[in-house]
Amino acid sequence: MSHRQHFAAIAPQACDAEGVTTRIAPASPAGLAAQYERGDFFFATARRVLLAQGAVESVTSTDPEILADTVTGALASGAAPLAVGVLPFDTSPGTVTPGHLVLPRAVLHAGQGDRSLPREVLPRPVSVTAVPSPERHMAAVRDAVDALRARGMRKVVLARALDLDFDEPIRPERIVRNLASDNPRHYTYAAALPSTRTLVGATPELLLSREGSHVVSHPHAGSMPRFADPVADKASGDALLASKKDQIEHAAAAEAVVERLRPFCRKLTVPDGPELVSTPTIWHLRTTITGELIDFDITALHLAAALHPTPAICGTPTDAARALVTELEPYDRAYYAGAVGWVDADGDGEWAVAIRCAEVAESSMRLYAGGGIVEASDPRLELDETTTKFQTLLRAMGLPDLI
Numbered sequence: 001m002s003h004r005q006h007f008a009a010i011a012p013q014a015c016d017a018e019g020v021t022t023r024i025a026p027a028s029p030a031g032l033a034a035q036y037e038r039g040d041f042f043f044a045t046a047r048r049v050l051l052a053q054g055a056v057e058s059v060t061s062t063d064p065e066i067l068a069d070t071v072t073g074a075l076a077s078g079a080a081p082l083a084v085g086v087l088p089f090d091t092s093p094g095t096v097t098p099g100h101l102v103l104p105r106a107v108l109h110a111g112q113g114d115r116s117l118p119r120e121v122l123p124r125p126v127s128v129t130a131v132p133s134p135e136r137h138m139a140a141v142r143d144a145v146d147a148l149r150a151r152g153m154r155k156v157v158l159a160r161a162l163d164l165d166f167d168e169p170i171r172p173e174r175i176v177r178n179l180a181s182d183n184p185r186h187y188t189y190a191a192a193l194p195s196t197r198t199l200v201g202a203t204p205e206l207l208l209s210r211e212g213s214h215v216v217s218h219p220h221a222g223s224m225p226r227f228a229d230p231v232a233d234k235a236s237g238d239a240l241l242a243s244k245k246d247q248i249e250h251a252a253a254a255e256a257v258v259e260r261l262r263p264f265c266r267k268l269t270v271p272d273g274p275e276l277v278s279t280p281t282i283w284h285l286r287t288t289i290t291g292e293l294i295d296f297d298i299t300a301l302h303l304a305a306a307l308h309p310t311p312a313i314c315g316t317p318t319d320a321a322r323a324l325v326t327e328l329e330p331y332d333r334a335y336y337a338g339a340v341g342w343v344d345a346d347g348d349g350e351w352a353v354a355i356r357c358a359e360v361a362e363s364s365m366r367l368y369a370g371g372g373i374v375e376a377s378d379p380r381l382e383l384d385e386t387t388t389k390f391q392t393l394l395r396a397m398g399l400p401d402l403i
């Protein structure tokens, strides 16, 4: 039986009888972070902050093309100035996890500015479970390397999860506020999922932005840890730039983004090689790809759906890598390594890669972290890389020493 729905479910929301979105006067970035509540959509970038509340309509489909077309139609009717939401990791035929967008009841914007708020305190978990165990993850990396060779594949991205249980409710608001002040140059996000869970995270990686005819994507791939000692820190960044293994891993991601953008663009600008960038916890290789669109009817959401999943979070070739992820990871990624963002009635929008994140339930949460595996990958270093990647969330929760 196919789980694919060849339609999008459009649900008018009963609580919003008037079906009109209110735009509220510009607020301060810190003010919007302070206002965010579970159930809202929050998206903070280096340039602006968006807070969307309530829903006049929601659009849900397992087919990303149908989702994008349906959202475009709903926005054209003028019900709301923009739509916000998530795409799952698996958007292939047969996926069980739908993309989900809402046309919000209220949209609040803020421009650049200070967004630091008093540090929020979160509880300590009563139990921590690694899924799979660190040993099993290293074994999966070894299996992945064997499979890459046996199947003639270039790269696969393997992730692991961390399940935390608490003896009191978790307030995602607090995590979001800490993430937003820790990561002012990146994309801090919170999105209500079709389950009652909330996806929260702070990612450095832009899948796609569209502003008029101008499109930008910056795939990240290749990672090394940051260090408190400036000499060790610089050496780690330099080692990343010089690492052949990481350059190979990166090239797979950058080349795929260029290939997938090419049919949509009359001009594409691609630098000769990647640059070194950092988050507070990790160094990355990044390529910034810019283009000029041929057809203005292609929205940011259509483009994001066409690019996703990139080899930065899946692998190369895509279908074989996705199948290997399903074979080797003992859980369904759901929205981890999906995309999160917004699209407006002009087709403009921003979609970030949904990594460095957690799915937050009532009193439990699951954190995810993955890394690209190529033939030269070392299982121990890959395990350490995922440990470093968990730090974005763990620091925001005041738990830097948890694992």
Ligand SMILES: C=C(O[C@@H]1C=C(C(=O)O)C=C[C@H]1O)C(=O)O
Pocket (backbone or CB within 6 Å): 157, 159, 205, 220, 221, 222, 223, 284, 312, 313, 337, 355, 356, 368, 369, 370, 371, 372, 373, 389
């Ligand atoms: C998959 C993740 O990160 C991705 C994998 C990277 C890598 O393998 O070097 C780098 C950046 C991200 O595209 C993650 O953080 O979970």
